[in-house]
Amino acid sequence: MAARRGDTLLFERMPVIASHAAVGGKKEGEGPLAAEFDELFPDNNCGQANWETAEKILQLRAARLCLKKAHATEKQVSLVLAGDLQAQCTASSYALRELHLPFVGLFGACSTMAEALGLGAALCSAGLADGLLAMTSSHFCAAERQFRTPLSYGAVRTPTAQWTATAAGCCLLHPAGQGVGIAAATFGRVEDYQIKDINNMGAAMAPAAAATLLRYLHDTGQESKDFDAIYTGDLGHLGSRLFREILTAEGLVMKNHIDCGSILYDAARQNVKSGGSGPGCCAAVLCGHILPRLERGSYRRVLFIATGALMSQTTFLQKESIPAIAHLVELRGPECTVRG
C-alpha cells in the first residue's frame, strides 16, 4: 500500500523495475553513452518511410527488448503507460496498435517517463497492475518538423537550444520481486517563470525541477546528500546551471546533480548546443545508464526528476510564456528496497 505525504506518494512495499531497455539512433550511437544502449539504429529512419513510423519502431524495439530481458512475454503485461512528443501521442498509439495490450497514453512532454513510472508504481503498489510497461520516446526528425522547421532548411541553432534525442526507454514494473525499487513519487505542479524563448527550454524547466525537488525533500524530510545522485531529465547545460543557482538561493547546495540531457551527447563535439532533450532522452539515460548502476550497487539511492515544457506551437505563436512541469521518482538499489 501507499501513503501520501504532501504531494509525495510513499510506497510502503516498493514496486520494482524488473527489466529495462534503451534504444537510440545514429547521433546517440556517436555519443558518450553509446555502449550503454541495448540497441542502436545506424540510421534515423529505422528502415521506415517516414520519421513518425521510425519513432514507433523505437518504442516497439524498446518494449520487446525489455520483455525479452525479463524472459517475459506480452501476455504477462497487464497495462502499458506510454507517451511521446508527436501530436496526439501517435508514436505510442501506433506502437500499441501492434502490441495490442491495455494502453494508457500519457503526455507530460519530456517529463513523461517519470510520470509513467510514478503512476505505474502507484497502480502496482495498489495491486491493480502486475507486469506494467512504462515507456516513452522521441525522434529528432519528427520533432523538428512538428515544432521547428524542415530538416533541410538552413538555420543557425542558438547556444541555448537543445537537441531532441532519437531514443526510447522502457521499464517493466512488478508490485514486488527482484529489481530496482520505486520508493516514492512526487507529481509536480505547473510552474511558469515567464520564459518565452522556445530555444531556451532548459531555462523554462529549471524552476519546475527545483520546485518538485524542494517539495519532495520537504514532504519526506530527506536531504539531498542522502542520495548518491540526483538526476534531472533534460535541462541541458544552461538549465542545469540555473537549476543549481535556484536551489543555492533556496539554501540547498547541490553536489550530486547530473542532468540526462547534459550527458547523452558530447555537446562540443556533436554540436548539440545546450544538450539533449525529448521524452526519449531521460528515458534512455534512465534505462541504459542509471538503472544498471543501481543494479550493480554503484548507486544505492537516486532521485530521477524528469522535466517537461508544456507549450505548443500555437501557444508559442500567441506569445504565451512556457509552462513547465517536473515529476520525481525515488529509486533504490535491489539491496535497499526495504524502507528505512
Add this chain to the structure above:
Amino acid sequence: MKLKPREYARRVQRASPPSPLGKDCLWAFFVGGGICLLGEVLRQWYLAKGLEWELAGTLTSCTLVALSALFTTLGLYQKLAAKAGAGSLVPITGFANAVVSAAIEFKTEGRVLGTGAKMFTIAGPVIVYGTLAAVVYGVVLWGMGAMV
C-alpha cells in the same frame, strides 16, 4: 520558492551564452558575399554570351535558385547555412532553400496536401509581405507622379 519571475529573467539573461556575434557576422559576410559574387560571375558570363542586360539578370537569379534547390536536395545547403546564418538566408538562394526544404520534408503527406500545401509555410510570409511592399511602393510612386 522565493524566486520571482523578474529576478529569474535576470538570472537567465546572465547565464545564457550569447551567440558569437563577431564569428557569425564574418561567416554571414563571406558566405553572403560569396553567393553574390557567384551571381555576378554568372551575370557577366551570360552577358559575354551576348544576352541582353535584363535577360542576363533573370537567368542569373534562375541559376542561383536552381543551384540552391540542388544543394538543398543533396543535404549540403543547410550544412553551410548552419554556420553562415543570414549570409545564406538573405540571398535568393535562401528563399529557394526555404521552399525546397519544406517540399521535401512534407512529401510523406502526399503531393497535394503535403508538398503542395506546405511548400510555402516558411517562404509564404516573404511573398505576402513582398507583394504588400510592392503595392505600397506602387501607390507612393503613383502619388509622386500625380504631384509632378
